[in-house]
Amino acid sequence: MLPTELLIHRYSGEEIIPKRLKLEATNVAIASELISLFRDVVGQTQGKLNRQLQELEGDTPDYRMKRGLAHLLKSAMCTFEIISPLEPQQLRERVFAFAANTLPSPQATPQTLNRLADSLSKELEREVFPDQIRAGLYADLAENRILTQFEEPTPEALLHRYNLSQVQGVFYKASHIILNVHRNDPGEYKLLFRYLKLFQLMTYIEGDADHGFTITIDGPASLFKVSTRYGLDIAKLIPAMLHVTKWNLKATLQTRDFYTNEPKLRHFSLKDDCGLVTHYPPGKPYDSMLEASFADRWDSLKSEWKLEREVDLIPIPGSVMIPDFRLVHPDGRTFLLEIVGYWRPEYLRKKFSQVRQSGCDNLILAISERLNLEKAGVKVQDTPAKIIWFKDKLAPKAVLAAIADSN
Template sequence: MLPSQLLRIRTRKGEIFPLFCGEEDKSRHLELAKIIINEFQESAANKEKKKILNERISFLESHFDDYRLVRGLSTLLERRCQFNTTISQRDENCGISVNPIDIRRFLWEESARRGFALTESLRDEILCDVASKMNISSTSIMQSLWSDLDENMVIELFSPVGSEELLAWYNLSLLQTLLFTCTRLEFSVRGGANWKNILRNVKRLGLMYNLREQTNADESADARNVHGGKSRHADLKNNGGHDSKLVCSIDGPVSLFKLTDRYGTSIAKLVPFIVSSSWWYISASIIRKTMSGKKIYEFRISSSDVQKNILSEPLRNDKNNNSINSNSINSNSINTGRSTPSYFDSSIEEKFAIKFEHLANRWKIKREPDPLIVGKGVAFIPDFLFEKYGRKVYLEIVGFWTKEYLEKKFQKVSEILLNSNVDLFVAVDEELSCSKPFNPSIYGISKNRIIFFRKSLVPIKKLQEYLKSIDKEQIDANMFDSDLKIRFDGTKDVISIEEISDSYKVPIEIATAVASRDNEVDYLRIDSWFVSKAKANTVAERLTGAMKFSEACVILSENSIPEICHAGLISKLGYDVIWQSMDSDDALLVKRN
């Protein structure tokens, strides 16, 4: 975050926009960033005082048309510097360490005893007396007298950063500074992992938040209200095919009665977590002082409005970082402490996901989906989502638990089930119980929705049976749907079920069932393919006299029958395959009576 006086913005028709670097005149901004970085590197190499560096930066300000930009970039680079804050210096003549604070105290005491030093001779006498008492030279006293002031500190170390990284860091800091004075903040991201990370930090930072679901219609209305009927953001017109999205609302620091600076800093610390998501959206009301008094401006920005990596924090160079004491970094520097989490929170989840994918039957499994909203705007993020036919089934896996923890967890589950039409299962590790179990039925939760497991292995039978029941329900419903017909025109002898599914925009199971119903007279279903009976008859004629399975496979391949269908079609045509060994060339073809 930057000091508020360095905020660069423009306003228009009730809206406010930060002036990001790199969007326009990028080459000029990159050149400026490079020059400022070089100034810091040169000062660090020469161990110069801070006031000399400040003079160089002031010179750049006078030759660049935007002093706020120059000063903002240099402010950020100062946070990558280590200044010599040691207030003890050694007298070169006597080899004695001297403290500027002690020197000033002795001088003021001696001056107070003698009276004001109104002449040079009296001043020199006081210096000599103090130097004699401290056993150092008068020259050392003058050199050390104000050596602990900020402008006299020496740059000991500078952790360099690239020009583009500096501009991206500046843009992020500009956004943080703008949101520091917001009266409200709303944001949205996608993906349960992103939400979990952000909400964890919302709570850690002590921010007051509320969650709600927003539809595309709500977004469009909001956009028209702000932009006079035309949406500025592509995401507001089409939310990537999503019918709705989860929005988190946070009370802004200006809406509070006290602790506004501290609260505003907490909001600024949250911003990097939001913009690090692949898709994000921010809306805020910003209060600004104008000539006519305070005025509220609307601010909106999304990931589609800015170039990739234009808002990010630089990484520290490990070599330099090891040498820099974290206490020496400017206290205004915001340390988000972000790290890249592993894909699974535990080996239990990983084992379950691998096992389920082998038996998924085309149900899509998603790790940490978008949160479910519990009562009072609180989020609940299940571990897994299973999706098919537009139906969603969730699973939450509970590791270590106490009776109180499960009661709290099932209270959330109960609120979700009561307030929304959500399919949710909860898996509980019996071996990791820290107290006696309790009866979930008191919360209106069926035992069929509870999966107990041991040895870190979550059984999938109960969940799989439920998903299969949904498959059957969907297939039965479509089998009796007179409006859904899949009739082949006879131009193709071999048709894949996947091709049918894509063509008719229906799931594979439904495509298989309906196509079998509507084409049973003219086609045979072999595994995941349909083969016309005319083609099957042609193959049957050519198989007459074939003695080996390998010969039959050659005939089928010549007739464009997929290899995966060979064994199935041969069986449908009344043949058995007798295996003599593991070698398919030895397998015999025998006609059934």
């Protein structure tokens, strides 16, 4: 996404209109030139990349647009790494220690680097050259990091990403969002709700899969203290929306008047025919690395129980619950598994309230021992589910044991 200073929009009454770039020859040429620049700098420093971007940017009036495109390439499609024989801080200590044993002089520097290169070659069991030491001394500075990988997009894909990022930036200061989704495939609803869960958004949900859902989302400007981080989480939802066929949303934005600096409400609306293109994969995301790790470990377990990711929506008042996994036995028995590893108190209270309202008698709740449930005001003993406690990783065998105890 784009930082606030690179967002470009205009006003039409109370409506805010973010800038979008047309896929025309001029814009495609600018995107192509930037992509070519990044491609040519692979293997070189971030400092050199920045200097070349400044030269390309020049003093043209469209510098913010070029800077925005470059930001997306750098932040989303580049990998910068520290290249050094040792961690730079350790390397500096070693160089300074060697240098302390000689009189400071221009002639002593090459001797110090040669001696340390010989020492490190023996220690690391690979050849280390003086030039590598010289380059690695301050390799941890941002400008000295090396561009090692560049996932080159097409010019059109970069322009689509830019347009999407400009729209996402509108939601940084949203105070209230109403999202209507209707007449969609059940799989699209599930994917949307998984993203809502993934980004830990504060929502109130009404409706069902047959008639559609109305989802009310509280924005960062509705909190007692505006949270930029939460605004970013809302913005992350927009690419997920583009996987849904029928939808529309209206957002209320808490902005300030340009002249008086007084608070001013503005509005923004978006719908399924907006023409934006998502870069999110259509697959079903895991809500955390914890869930992904559990699924991988289950695959290596020889068990009659089949682990399923696609779980039906469980409607509850004001929301829906989508358990993380379903366990299915060949004889027809099923259990639902929900993993609770997120620490935010309001999330914990909401999660346990959902469990109590779900009415599921086949639910297994796996809870991290690191969570301070008492501080969050959660009483586990009031939870009508089978409880499993875990530390860092949830063991599949612990889940199988819980199933066995339930029989």
